[in-house]
Amino acid sequence: DQQVKQNSPSLSVQEGRISILNCDYTNSxxxxxxxxxxxxxxxxxxxISISSIKDKNEDGRFTVFLNKxxxxxxxxxxxxxxxxxxxxxxxxxxCAGKSTFGDGTTLTxxx
Amino acid sequence: xxxxxxNPRHLVRRRGQEARLRCSPMKxxxxxxxxxxxxxxxxxxxxxxxxxxxxxxxxxxxxxxSAEFPKEGPSILxxxxxxxxxxxxxxxxxxxxxxxxxxxxxxxxxxxx
Numbered sequence: 219d220q221q222v223k224q225n226s227p228s229l230s231v232q233e234g235r236i237s238i239l240n241c242d243y244t245n246s247x248x249x250x251x252x253x254x255x256x257x258x259x260x261x262x263x264x265x266i267s268i269s270s271i272k273d274k275n276e277d278g279r280f281t282v283f284l285n286k287x288x289x290x291x292x293x294x295x296x297x298x299x300x301x302x303x304x305x306x307x308x309x310x311x312x313c314a315g316k317s318t319f320g321d322g323t324t325l326t327x328x329x
Numbered sequence: 330x331x332x333x334x335x336n337p338r339h340l341v342r343r344r345g346q347e348a349r350l351r352c353s354p355m356k357x358x359x360x361x362x363x364x365x366x367x368x369x370x371x372x373x374x375x376x377x378x379x380x381x382x383x384x385x386x387x388x389x390x391x392x393x394x395s396a397e398f399p400k401e402g403p404s405i406l407x408x409x410x411x412x413x414x415x416x417x418x419x420x421x422x423x424x425x426x427x428x429x430x431x432x433x434x435x436x437x438x439x440x441x442x
Contacts, residue, residue, distance in 0.1 A: 252430065252431075260436070261422075261433035261435045262372070262420070262433045264431070307371060313429075315429075316385055317362075317429070319371040319373070319374075320371055321371035
């Protein structure tokens with residue numbers, strides 16, 4: 219039973235446009251959500267997070283939206299840049315402790 | 330402030346040998362997590378440790394795998410009698426107490442021949 223799902227394995231967008239990466243979860247106990255970016259042969263890099271008491275968190279070009287009723291979160295990147303091309307993982311946790319990861323979405327930003 | 334360190338970066342073992350993966354958390358971090366990533370899959374939680382204490386090992390295979398985080402020194406993930414299916418990237422992450430943001434190391438890529 220996969221508790222965190224990223225249903226789109228890949229996404230391709232044009233430079234300057236918006237990238238929207240989606241993530242769904244099933245465990246209503248999750249109270250903290252994170253997005254990580256990963257380049258090949260490197261570890262995941264923390265990007266942005268959101269607590270369940272919020273519905274939006276913004277950091278520069280990155281915004282995460284949380285819809286608790288739909289158990290859905292999304293990461294918006296605008297404007298997208300070629301350097302954003304990477305695998306993006308959504309993760310969720312209950313209090314402090316282990317994170318449950320989705321399988322990732324490979325984003326390609328075309329110049 | 331150095332990030333999470335993992336060594337070795339690449340490890341090759343023959344079937345039946347032992348693999349030892351090391352992780353030094355970020356300075357000031359007292360919580361360590363181990364994850365495994367199989368090809369074409371996401372990261373799967375293995376174990377969560379604090380100094381001298383295993384907090385959650387629900388993701389650890391029941392046999393051959395063990396982990397420790399001693400009072401001094403790095404955290405060690407130990408895989409005994411490795412099999413080909415153990416080939417994967419093993420990532421360590423660390424966090425400060427009371428926060429959920431985990432910072433990852435570069436990973437150890439284990440190849441079992």
